[in-house]
Amino acid sequence: MSTPTNTTDIKPVYYFYGADTFLLEEAIEKIKSRLLTGGFKSMNYETFNSANLKPEAVVMAAETLPAFAERRVIVVKGFGKLKDVERKKFMPYLENPSPSTCLILISDEEYINLKKATVFTKFMNKKGYLREFKALSAGALNKWVVDYVKKAGKNISMAVVEMLVALIGGKLKDIKGELDKLTLFIGTNDAITEADVEMCVTGVSDDNAFDLAGAIGVKDTGSALKVLLNIKGEEPLKVLGALTWQFRLLVKVKDAVDGGARRPFDIAKAAKISPYNIERHVSLCRNFSTGELMDVMVRLGELDKSLKSSRLPGDMQMTSLVLDLCKKRQVRRAG
Numbered sequence: 001m002s003t004p005t006n007t008t009d010i011k012p013v014y015y016f017y018g019a020d021t022f023l024l025e026e027a028i029e030k031i032k033s034r035l036l037t038g039g040f041k042s043m044n045y046e047t048f049n050s051a052n053l054k055p056e057a058v059v060m061a062a063e064t065l066p067a068f069a070e071r072r073v074i075v076v077k078g079f080g081k082l083k084d085v086e087r088k089k090f091m092p093y094l095e096n097p098s099p100s101t102c103l104i105l106i107s108d109e110e111y112i113n114l115k116k117a118t119v120f121t122k123f124m125n126k127k128g129y130l131r132e133f134k135a136l137s138a139g140a141l142n143k144w145v146v147d148y149v150k151k152a153g154k155n156i157s158m159a160v161v162e163m164l165v166a167l168i169g170g171k172l173k174d175i176k177g178e179l180d181k182l183t184l185f186i187g188t189n190d191a192i193t194e195a196d197v198e199m200c201v202t203g204v205s206d207d208n209a210f211d212l213a214g215a216i217g218v219k220d221t222g223s224a225l226k227v228l229l230n231i232k233g234e235e236p237l238k239v240l241g242a243l244t245w246q247f248r249l250l251v252k253v254k255d256a257v258d259g260g261a262r263r264p265f266d267i268a269k270a271a272k273i274s275p276y277n278i279e280r281h282v283s284l285c286r287n288f289s290t291g292e293l294m295d296v297m298v299r300l301g302e303l304d305k306s307l308k309s310s311r312l313p314g315d316m317q318m319t320s321l322v323l324d325l326c327k328k329r330q331v332r333r334a335g
Helices: 021-035 055-063 084-088 091-095 119-126 138-151 158-168 172-186 194-200 206-217 221-230 236-258 264-271 278-285 290-309 314-334
Strands: 013-017 045-049 072-077 101-106 130-132
Touching (some): 013 021, 013 119, 021 072, 021 101, 045 055, 055 072, 055 091, 055 101, 084 119, 091 119, 119 130, 138 158, 138 172, 158 236, 172 194, 206 221, 206 236, 206 314, 221 314, 236 264, 264 278
Parallel strands (some): 013 101, 013 130, 045 072, 072 101
16 A cells, blocks of 8 residues: 555545455554654544444444544454444445544455455455555565564575575565564674574474475475474474475575586575575485476375364374375386
């Protein structure tokens, strides 16, 4: 959402939704910081939740004049969960909103198809109240991390940024939390390194993740299970993130080697990754074809979605995938 040049450019109503809740919450904070000034902030700010929500109470609050200020802010969380009959009760107010209030309705929907949208959503879009907060693209996300670290007075290489995102995922709220921890962790040091990320972000060591990738590479089911047993108790998503990072490195190294790079430094340069432990990744990537590496990446992506949505125990899903990857490679090699 573009930043208004003055408070009169802030609309009386917004309908916020989208995949990135951090950007959404950040937009709300910007509105609050501009409209809620002086010593009466708490009196001019009110929040409601969809649970046991009474539309009449929200409308009454929105129509209440601000206390010793020009505007007040009302936030309704979980608005997307309301039934249509409840949403319709807001329509009279939304058609003629109070100019002294900024009413922010928050939907839980990550995506709204405007061609198939409800009458309510189409109305909000027509009025210009609809605002989507999409997840950042890979490039924009990496840039956001670099800029955030610079604001903290530190530096971070793109290789470390990619490692961090691979381990944490693409949600800015989670990334910000880890970056804040990393900044404190490195103290007076100038830059965040791979070693810092490994020690601070995940309890899964680089060696364990590499050994697990190596066991899959040589079809050693026993060694793979041994590594999983060694990191038992770690959060499955962190294990997955560490393993995904190793395979991303392998894909880059494989591409560099297939492209003609031979010396370790040249391979690291071509792959645009840190030369740290490059030799062992070069050795390991020889156990995979490009197609096999891409297949593993697809399967890891599927597991990421499953871990976030399925009720099955995460460690069980992780073990099942590792065993399946070893088995699939056995079948492919035999053929």
